[in-house]
Amino acid sequence: xxxxxxxxxxxxxxxxxxxxxxxxxxxxxxxxxxxxxxxxxxxxxxxxxxxxxxxxxxxxxxxxxxxxxxxxxxxxxxxxxxxxxxxxxxxxxxxxxxxxxxxxxxxxxxxxxxxxxxxxxxxxxxxxxxxxxxxxxxxxxxxxxxxxxxxxxxxxxxxxxxxxxxxxxxxxxxxxxxxxxxxxxxxxxxxxxxxxxxxxxxxxxxxxxxxxxxxxxxxxxxxxxxxxxxxxxxxxxxxxxxxxxxxxxxxxxxxxxxxxxxxxxxxxxxxxxxxxxxxxxxxxxxxxxxxxxxxxxxxxxxxxxxxxxxxxxxxxxxxxxxxxxxxxxxxxxxxxxxxxxxxxxxxxxxxxxxxxxxxxxxxxxxxxxxxxxxxxxxxxxxxxxxxxxxxxxxxxxxxxxxxxxxxxxxxxxxxxxxxxxxxxxxxxxxxxxxxxxxxxxxxxxxxxxxxxxxxxxxxxxxxxxxxxxxxxxxxxxxxxxxxxxxxxxxxx
Amino acid sequence: xxxxxxxxxxxxxxxxxxxxxxxxxxxxxxxxxxxxxxxxxxxxxxxxxxxxxxxxxxxxxxxxxxxxxxxxxxxxxxxxxxxxxxxxxxxxxxxxxxxxxxxxxxxxxxxxxxxx
Amino acid sequence: xxxxxxxxxxxxxxxxxxxxxxxxxxxxxxxxxxxxxxxxxxxxxxxxxxxxxxxxxxxxxxxxxxxxxxxxxxxxxxxxxxxxxxxxxxxxxxxxxxxxxxxxxxxxxxxxxxxxxxxxxxxxxxxxxxxxxxxxxxxxxxxxxxxxxxxxxxxxxxxxxxxxxxxxxxxxxxxxxxxxxxxxxxxxxxxxxxxxxxxxxxxxxxxxxxxxxxxxxxxxxxxxxxxxxxxxxxxxxxxxxxxxxxxxxxxxxxxxxxxxxxxxxxxxxxxxxxxxxxxxxxxxxxxxxxxxxxxxxxxxxxxxxxxxxxxxxxxxxxxxxxxxxxxxxxxxxxxxxxxxxxxxxxxxxxxxxxxxxxxxxxxxxxxxxxxxxxxxxxxxxxxxxxxxx
Numbered sequence: 001x002x003x004x005x006x007x008x009x010x011x012x013x014x015x016x017x018x019x020x021x022x023x024x025x026x027x028x029x030x031x032x033x034x035x036x037x038x039x040x041x042x043x044x045x046x047x048x049x050x051x052x053x054x055x056x057x058x059x060x061x062x063x064x065x066x067x068x069x070x071x072x073x074x075x076x077x078x079x080x081x082x083x084x085x086x087x088x089x090x091x092x093x094x095x096x097x098x099x100x101x102x103x104x105x106x107x108x109x110x111x112x113x114x115x116x117x118x119x120x121x122x123x124x125x126x127x128x129x130x131x132x133x134x135x136x137x138x139x140x141x142x143x144x145x146x147x148x149x150x151x152x153x154x155x156x157x158x159x160x161x162x163x164x165x166x167x168x169x170x171x172x173x174x175x176x177x178x179x180x181x182x183x184x185x186x187x188x189x190x191x192x193x194x195x196x197x198x199x200x201x202x203x204x205x206x207x208x209x210x211x212x213x214x215x216x217x218x219x220x221x222x223x224x225x226x227x228x229x230x231x232x233x234x235x236x237x238x239x240x241x242x243x244x245x246x247x248x249x250x251x252x253x254x255x256x257x258x259x260x261x262x263x264x265x266x267x268x269x270x271x272x273x274x275x276x277x278x279x280x281x282x283x284x285x286x287x288x289x290x291x292x293x294x295x296x297x298x299x300x301x302x303x304x305x306x307x308x309x310x311x312x313x314x315x316x317x318x319x320x321x322x323x324x325x326x327x328x329x330x331x332x333x334x335x336x337x338x339x340x341x342x343x344x345x346x347x348x349x350x351x352x353x354x355x356x357x358x359x360x361x362x363x364x365x366x367x368x369x370x371x372x373x374x375x376x377x378x379x380x381x382x383x384x385x386x387x388x389x390x391x392x393x394x395x396x397x398x399x400x401x402x403x404x405x406x407x408x409x410x411x412x413x414x415x416x417x418x419x420x421x422x423x424x425x426x427x428x429x430x431x432x433x434x435x436x437x438x439x440x441x442x443x444x445x446x447x448x449x450x451x452x453x454x455x456x457x458x459x460x461x462x463x464x465x466x467x468x469x470x471x472x473x474x475x476x477x478x479x480x481x482x483x484x485x486x487x488x489x490x491x492x
Numbered sequence: 493x494x495x496x497x498x499x500x501x502x503x504x505x506x507x508x509x510x511x512x513x514x515x516x517x518x519x520x521x522x523x524x525x526x527x528x529x530x531x532x533x534x535x536x537x538x539x540x541x542x543x544x545x546x547x548x549x550x551x552x553x554x555x556x557x558x559x560x561x562x563x564x565x566x567x568x569x570x571x572x573x574x575x576x577x578x579x580x581x582x583x584x585x586x587x588x589x590x591x592x593x594x595x596x597x598x599x600x601x602x603x604x605x606x607x608x
Numbered sequence: 609x610x611x612x613x614x615x616x617x618x619x620x621x622x623x624x625x626x627x628x629x630x631x632x633x634x635x636x637x638x639x640x641x642x643x644x645x646x647x648x649x650x651x652x653x654x655x656x657x658x659x660x661x662x663x664x665x666x667x668x669x670x671x672x673x674x675x676x677x678x679x680x681x682x683x684x685x686x687x688x689x690x691x692x693x694x695x696x697x698x699x700x701x702x703x704x705x706x707x708x709x710x711x712x713x714x715x716x717x718x719x720x721x722x723x724x725x726x727x728x729x730x731x732x733x734x735x736x737x738x739x740x741x742x743x744x745x746x747x748x749x750x751x752x753x754x755x756x757x758x759x760x761x762x763x764x765x766x767x768x769x770x771x772x773x774x775x776x777x778x779x780x781x782x783x784x785x786x787x788x789x790x791x792x793x794x795x796x797x798x799x800x801x802x803x804x805x806x807x808x809x810x811x812x813x814x815x816x817x818x819x820x821x822x823x824x825x826x827x828x829x830x831x832x833x834x835x836x837x838x839x840x841x842x843x844x845x846x847x848x849x850x851x852x853x854x855x856x857x858x859x860x861x862x863x864x865x866x867x868x869x870x871x872x873x874x875x876x877x878x879x880x881x882x883x884x885x886x887x888x889x890x891x892x893x894x895x896x897x898x899x900x901x902x903x904x905x906x907x908x909x910x911x912x913x914x915x916x917x918x919x920x921x922x923x924x925x926x927x928x929x930x931x932x933x934x935x936x937x938x939x940x941x942x943x944x945x946x947x948x949x950x951x952x953x954x955x956x957x958x959x960x961x962x963x964x965x966x967x968x969x970x971x972x973x974x975x976x977x978x979x980x981x982x983x984x985x986x987x988x989x990x991x992x993x994x995x996x997x
Contacts, residue, residue, distance in 0.1 A: 012725060012898065018827040027577060029585040034570070045588065048876055061573050077821040077873055086823060087599050088840040090584070092877045094591035094599075095844065101592075351923065352876050428527050432574045458531030488922045600796070600841060608767045608797045 021084035023066060028089060030080050032057060033434025035471060040434075046096040047349060047437030048078040051478065096352050100437075103356035103369070109157040110358065110370035112165045112383055113148055113179065115140045116172035117375055121201055121242060123223075123235040125267055125296050139172050140375040145179050147401035148373040152194075153186055154406045160194040163221075165372070165383065170204040180216050197221050202249025203240060210256040220253050222246055224264040224286065226272060226279035234269050250286060264288055268295050268319065270311050276323035284330065284337055291327070292340035293320055295465065298449055299387035313464045321472060328476075331486040343490040345473050348438040350491060358382060360440035360466070362424040367398065367415045377401040379409050381418070384444040396444055418443050422453045429457035435470045500561050505549070508533075508561040512544040512568065519544060521571035528567060532560045609952040610682040611703040619675065621696035623737050625704060626658045627748040628690040641748060643692065646673060659694060661686065677701070691748045693741040704745040709951060710754060716742045716773060717761040722791050723831035724817075726860055726895035726902040731761055739766060743773055747780050755785040764794035771803045778809045785811040787854075792816040793835060795842030798849075805849035813882060814846055815854040819863050821873035829862055840877075847880045854883040860902040864909035867916035875923045884920055886913060887948070888931030892975035899979070906936040907983040914938045934969040936981040942968070949973060962986035 028044065035041040040057045042050045052060075056071050060080075065072050075081055082089040117138035119126075140148075152160060162183060169176055180196060187194050197219045213220070225231045228243040235242040253262045264283065266272075272279060283291045295316045320341075327339050347355045358365030366381035373379055377400045380386040385396030396418070399409040409415075422443040424430035430439070442462050446455030457463040477484050501509040512522055519537075522544050526535040533548035548564060550557035591598050626643040632654045634642060639656040646660045652672060660673035664681040677694065679686065680701075686692065689707030694700075705712045716739055720731035749756075756777060763770050770788075777786050786809060795801045795814075804812075816839065820826040823836035846853050855878060857863070857870055867886065874884055888906060889895055895902050906913070913929070920927040929941055930948035937945065945968075953974040960966050963986035972980055 012723075012831060013828075015824070015828045018824040018833055020824060026584070027581050029581040029588070030577065032570075032574070045585070046876075058573065061577060073822055074869070077869060078876075083823075085834070086837060088823070088837050090588055090591065090599050091597070091841060091844055093588045096877065097588065098592040350875075352879055428524065432524070432578070456530070458528055491922055492924045597798075603796050603841065604798050606797050607799045608794060 019067070020086065023083075025063065025065075025076075025081040025083050027061070027081050028079055028093065031432050031434045031436055035434075035474070041474070042075075042080060043434050043437050044079050045093050045437075046100050046352065049349065049474070050074055050078060050080065051474075099352050100354045103354040103361075104363070106157045106159060106356070108155040108368055108371050109159045109356070110161045110163060111148075111152045111155075112163045112370065112372040113140075113145075114165050114167065114373065114375045114386075115145075115169050115175040115179065117167040118171045119167040120171065120203060120239055121168070121235055121237045125234065125269060138167070138375050140175055140373075140377075142175075142178060144373075144375075144377040144401055145175065146182065147377070149179065149182050149186060151371075151373070151379070151401060151406055152183075153190060153192065158192075160192060162194055162196045164196075164198040164200075166199070167375075168201055168204070169198055170200050170209065173204075173209060177212060180212075180218065184216060195219065200249075201235070201242065201246065202253070203237075203242075203245045205249050205252055210252065213253075213261075214257055218257075220257075220262040222249065222262060222264055223267065224250075224282065224288075225266050225269070226275060227282045230271055230275060230279070233271055234267065247286065254287075259287065263290065265292055266294075268293065268311075268316060273311055273315055273319045276319050277326050280323055280326055280330070280337070284335055289336050290338050290340055293323055294341060297384060297387065298445065299384060299391060313461050313468070317465065317468050317472075320469075324472075328483045328486050331489075332482060338490045341469070342473055342487065345438060345469060346477075346487055346491055349470075349474065350477070350488070357440070359442055359445075362430075362436075362440045363419040364422055364441045364443050366396065366418065366444060367410060368419065371398075373401060377403075379404075381415055382444055384448075388444065388448060395447065418453050422446070427454045427457075429463075435467060438470055439466055498562060498565070500565065506557060508548040508550075508557065508564075510546045510548070510561075510565065512546060514539070514542075514544050517544070517568050517572045518575060521575050522546060522568055524571045524574070525564060525567040528571075529560065529564050532557070533564075609685070611952055613680045613682045613701055614699045615677045615680065615701055616699065617678070618699040619696045621675075623693060623695045623697075623741055624658065625691060625693045625741050625745045625748060628661065628686045628688065628692060630688055643677070643694075644673075645686070646676070689750050691745045693745065702741075704741065705749050705753075706952075707750050707753075711757060711950065712749075712753065712755070713757040713759050713950065714742050714745070715760060716758055716763050716770070717765055719765050720760060720762040720791075721765060721793060721832065722762065722835055724858075724894065725829055725831060725862075725898045726858060726889055726893075728890040728893040728895060729759070729761070730893045734765075739769055739773075743769075743776060746773075746776050749781060749784075751781060751783075753781055753784045755787060756781065757787045757789060759789040762791055762793075763788055764790050764792070764800065767794070767800065768803065771800075771807060774804060774809055774812065775807045778807055782810070786813070788812070788814045789856075790814055790816060791830065791835065791839055792842030792846065792853075793838035795845050796838050798845050801842070801845040801849045801851065804846075805851050813852045813854050815856050815885075816843055816846075817856045817858060818870065818874070818878075819857060819860075820866065821869050825863065825866075829860065843878060847878075852882040853878075853880070854885060855881045856885045856887055858887045858889060859904070859906075859909065859913070860889055861904040862902065864904050865912050867909070867912045868919055871916040871919035875919060875925065879923065879925060881925060883926045883928060885928045885930050885946075885948075886916065886932075890931065890973045890975060891979040892973070896975075903979060905981045905983070906932055907981050910936075910938055914941060917941055917944055931970060931973070933972060933981065933984055934965050935963070935985050935987055936983045946970065957984060959984065959986055964989050 030042055030044045032040050032042045035051060038053060039051045040054055042057065052071055059065055060071065060075065079089045079093055152162065164176055183194055199221045202222050223235065224246055225234045231243040232241060250262055266279060280291060324339055324342060327337055330337055344355055344357055347353065356365065356369050358370045366385065370382055371379065372383055372386050374386055379398045379401060380389060381396045381398055388395065389397060396414060398412050398415055422441040424436050424439055424441045430436055443453035445462055446460065447453050450456055450460060476487055503509060519539055522537060526537060526546065532554040533550055536547040538545040548561055554560055596604050627641060628645060629642050630645045632644055632650055636656050640658055642657055643659040643661050644657045646662050660676045662676050662678045664679050664684050683701060690703065691705035693702040693704050718732040718738060719734040774786065819829040826836040827833055843853055855874060874881060889902060891903055917927050927944050928946050929937060929944045930946055932945060934942055934945060947970050949970050954971050955974050955977065956966065956971045965987050
């Protein structure tokens with residue numbers, strides 16, 4: 001330890017003695033995009049960002065920045081460049097990159113299962129053609145159900161989620177019960193927890209069903225499009241008042257299973273566009289702490305010509321911004337309600353963690369994050385893939401539970417090729433887009449709307465929408481004001 | 493020929509014509525910029541020894557072709573710089589990704605095995 | 609209050625550690641490792657103790673008890689269960705452990721590979737006997753001890769000997785929390801991190817200082833080129849091996865205004881930290897000589913501290929504020945403030961008598977007596993609950 005005796009008599013050195021080399025720095029991988037009329041957005045390998053003007057960006061790339069530039073320290077700390085002798089930026093970027101990709105290793109977690117295609121409502125935007133309530137040819141058989149459960153437990157995911165979709169699942173409650181009981185048995189054997197959710201319009205909820213769900217720890221998800229008039233206009237039924245049943249259903253479920261046991265989703269139709277505040281008020285009024293403002297999916301009934309569904313991206317964005325502003329304002333006034341689309345994007349931008357979200361990840365979430373078992377045993381790469389099939393296009397059918405093996409379906413060409421070829425890391429426009437770390441690919445949507453899985457991003461609604469959302473959310477964060485604080489409160 | 497402004501020639505039918513110096517901008521940068529603007533324009537690219545010629549014909553949806561054409565000119569430089577960045581960072585990017593998916597550290601690797 | 613002082617006499621002999629007792633009837637097998645506090649009343653036939661501690665200014669039964677060490681007044685507080693290291697050659701007495709202290713610091717080496725501008729415990733030449741004394745003191749400590757801080761110097765300089773020490777702490781004090789204060793640089797060697805992790809101590813935290821998000825700024829503060837790089841690699845290795853890492857940011861004039869960016873760096877790069885502590889400067893040691901460069905009144909960096917703490921809170925990373933008096937920080941930070949100052953160097957100023965939140969305040973360092981915030985003032989209950997604080 002000879003050096004230490006020197007140290008004891010050492011003098012203190014100034015900052016200049018610790019500066020690395022010659023001030024010549026080396027670039028680290030990054031992307032950039034014009035953000036607004038004055039600024040560019042730079043993003044590093046894991047989505048840490050920096051906003052600056054075009055001149056500074058160009059000087060940065062040409063290695064003309066020096067230590068006195070205000071951009072120097074933040075670009076350095078956020079790993080846009082590194083200097084001689086440094087390796088910690090590489091260690092850290094590698095760790096951060098692995099962290100962002102970690103959800104991929106968890107593999108398929110969401111398993112949607114359709115016990116029956118029968119339904120008792122005709123929602124204007126329905127993405128699956130419904131059958132009337134008595135056609136049992138569209139019910140799942142026990143054999144198929146058993147195979148679906150086997151398939152699910154093949155996934156290595158530590159967050160298995162089983163979600164009943166339809167039709168209206170409660171129309172075949174016996175099958176729901178069968179599937180749940182078989183799943184819980186297997187869960188116990190394998191010591192692998194599964195969370196179970198039923199997506200339902202709640203029209204058929206009764207004491208027996210609630211008692212079963214309480215025993216089995218099942219959650220509910222339902223649709224609530226907005227106030228009564230809007231909801232019933234979107235989701236008409238000849239048998240009943242959809243809104244009334246939804247509200248009563250929500251109350252009954254909460255009473256029996258607890259307020260956390262039910263969540264609600266809304267769909268934006270043309271009629272919704274003029275009432276953003278009323279929709280938010282409806283959610284607040286019904287005691288929900290969370291709302292997910294999402295545009296309509298372009299499948300099924302929703303895609304047939306009709307004023308109900310055809311609105312432009314710009315119109316939806318206006319609606320979204322008004323609603324988000326209003327939600328932030330409510331938060332100022334002490335009403336806790338979080339918008340989930342914004343919360344997801346915020347986590348992408350501000351945290352080091354990966355967020356699996358099927359519709360906005362790269363590689364896409366089809367198959368590898370979510371998968372769907374149809375009543376007839378057909379396995380689809382996603383819910384949207386099934387909707388496409390109901391329209392007559394089986395492009396994203398992976399196989400059938402009753403005839404094909406797990407490996408055959410999960411390694412099928414359609415799945416692998418689609419994932420690989422549509423990855424935003426590798427396609428024109430996306431590969432070097434400044435927003436790439438936050439975005440994803442949606443091959444099924446692009447296939448549907450533009451004719452191929454990659455799509456044409458300059459005219460893609462998906463691209464326009466997300467670019468606008470990223471710009472909007474980053475702008476709010478950058479203001480550093482109370483609104484930005486509200487958003488940051490949604491991070492965890 | 494039509495009116496020339498900012499090096500962009502406007503033809504009678506509204507097509508914008510740009511002549512780009514290949515010693516300043518590589519063809520791939522021009523192509524990528526063209527792709528990005530293919531929502532506003534129908535694009536045709538011709539390359540000769542001395543110039544890269546780009547024809548931008550405004551689509552119906554293009555509200556201000558004037559501005560879009562100038563933005564396109566900016567975009568070419570941006571794309572050129574993206575290529576510069578990509579080329580310069582390719583090796584370190586591969587190292588980072590290799591490190592991300594390696595069980596042992598490939599960087600400062602002697603510290604993985606030195607016994608203290 | 610002192611932990612180190614001298615007795616008047618010196619004699620030949622190697623350094624040794626003893627546990628203090630007042631009980632002259634101790635079971636004989638225990639006496640060989642203990643020092644008896646003797647008074648006029650101590651029976652003349654008492655024997656078998658390793659040493660005898662006489663009252664300050666008194667030498668009862670001179671010559672009878674060998675060796676008799678006259679305690680200086682400063683160490684008169686030594687009581688049952690305390691542990692003292694004795695250096696006969698110099699007469700130095702060093703209190704290694706106090707049974708009644710909430711938390712004890714175990715000094716394991718005086719040597720360090722950093723040279724921080726504000727170091728409160730300036731490094732000295734390496735001295736292996738320090739380690740031996742610490743190692744031998746451990747079995748004498750009370751098994752119900754709450755927490756031991758392993759400090760120096762830089763404990764990781766000891767390499768495998770540090771691992772042995774931690775193992776010994778686990779063996780003899782299995783339910784005592786251990787906090788190693790280290791700059792983390794030598795943990796860049798995976799083998800050391802692994803060996804430490806393999807001890808599988810049930811409650812071990814490594815507290816590692818981080819002074820900036822920019823390498824050369826950190827290096828400047830710790831006065832060692834390449835320190836930041838090595839510390840980061842050390843932190844990553846520690847996390848990789850499952851060790852708990854606390855990040856400690858001492859606030860100085862140099863880094864006071866960039867605290868929020870340190871938080872941002874931690875959020876993105878070191879989010880696994882089990883705690884992040886912002887620490888008020890202790891104006892002693894090197895901090896005294898470098899006063900102009902390092903001292904800053906907390907009242908002058910309130911916004912920076914608040915923003916830095918808030919950033920971590922948004923990301924649910926546990927955060928603490930150490931060594932900041934409640935009257936000198938934004939009241940919204942009070943829930944993060946901790947009783948962080950060791951009792952033996954903890955003081956309050958005369959003005960603090962009238963303060964209604966004194967019981968919740970960490971008070972000041974002894975060295976703050978002359979150098980402290982201008983904002984120190986007693987708070988009344990109504991001020992405490994208003995937003996004006």
